[in-house]
Amino acid sequence: MTTTERRLRTAFEDAARTIEPGSLAPLTIPSRRRRGTWTVPVAVAAALAMVLVGATLIGDRMRGGPPPAQALAAGGPQHILAVRAGRAVVEDVTGHRLFEVPRAEGRYRAVAGTAREFFLAVQTTEDTYSFYRVTLGADGAPSRPRKLPGPLFRTQTGFGKPENLAASPDGSKLAVVGTVDGHAQVDVIDVRTGAHRIWRTPEGGAITSATWSQDNRTLGFLWGPKAADLRLLDTRGDGAELEDARVLRGSSIRSRAPGFGLINVFVFNPDGRTLTAQVQGTKTGDHDDTGYVLLPLSASTGEPAGRPVRLPSDSFFVKTDTTGRHLLQIIDGRPGRVEDGRFSWISRAADYDDAAW
């Protein structure tokens, strides 16, 4: 259990104790009222409304219902490798299943992609993982997963949390960010040899959102001993302290939309000049919810550098393709995509744990 979980439990328990047993007024059963004379017209109106709604729905269905997901324009990714309920499957970009990746020794938990290949994290015990490499044929057919060299990888954070696995663009390194023995930690693993370097901190602090720059040496992530910052770590530099990572900016941000907000996750864009951040805005509306956008940021200053794209909800997930024009999203387990400044759903299924293209 993490520090946050412990504090949460303690706070709940203490607050709960402010209502002492035996101090509540007894629940009372309301007296039954006779059915009013208005119930008949209301029932008739409701029935009419149902007929109208039903007719509309049937009409929609006959016209083909909601528009199917559109195939991407030429030059974009053709396949998605998705992790769903412990399995890895290859789908086309409209969410149709094409192939299942052969099983490995454990359940698939996370995936990271490059232009040529995918890397899958497979859970072997409660807190240990192995990594496998998979390539796809032109038709999307997956190769047999090949296990990467090196010992079992241990993390207590687990995969499936916001962006904690990333592959460098040239496919030579994997980065994993998470918590080990209460310490925030970055692991960079050499895919060819299995050797790995560790950066950690004596302090805690949640660490999320691993992303590689196009130079294949700068790793970005969100971490700070107090509030989280967007940090950039030179993985070829000396030192083994997380504090060595340069602060690009704080995670609090003010932009035209969604106003004041918090950066939940970010990725380097392939152009090398910009980042894409997912920003949670201030709480609004009758449902006490917030607005969410994808916002381009300058990679050199961290300041907003383009127009935001509205998202239907909080995704804590953004992955780009090699062109930077196609952004993959998972929102509440459901995949979506952003192109030309617009979000659209890929599938109605909501059991996606991770995906890459």
Next chain:
Amino acid sequence: MTLFREHQLSLTRTALMIVGDRATAEDVVQDAFAETHRRIGRLTDHDRMLPYVRAAVVNRCRTVLRRRALALRVGRVHEPPVWSAESAAMLGEDRREVFLALRRLPRRQREALVLRYYLDVDDAEIAEVMGISRSTVRSTIARALAALGRQLGENA
């Protein structure tokens, strides 16, 4: 309705974590009790009563929060005691810090955390109570912990 009465304390405490004050929490549970009593004849699976009454309480809490959001628009600020300055004296500054961080989360994330870390309810029941899928429960809790951890400067 024995079950409702047996769980009145835990249901009221759950509502307290979501709406923030005792009086409203008690009203929420009384209203949910009345609603469940009214529909008792239509409930077929009596083994699933507890998730049903929990869902009724959570739904009532949402109504309260909606009303507060509307009140906020016309300038009436509601400061529920659990995350007010006075609660620091009652619960301690550390607990208040947690509740202030909770308050900044979207409603759904807050509800999921209360059900998981106060009631110890599993993914399947949280999904049933909140009317969302199990994978959404997992992702919502993961996000909420990450956001909370970042606000508190801790390991999520």
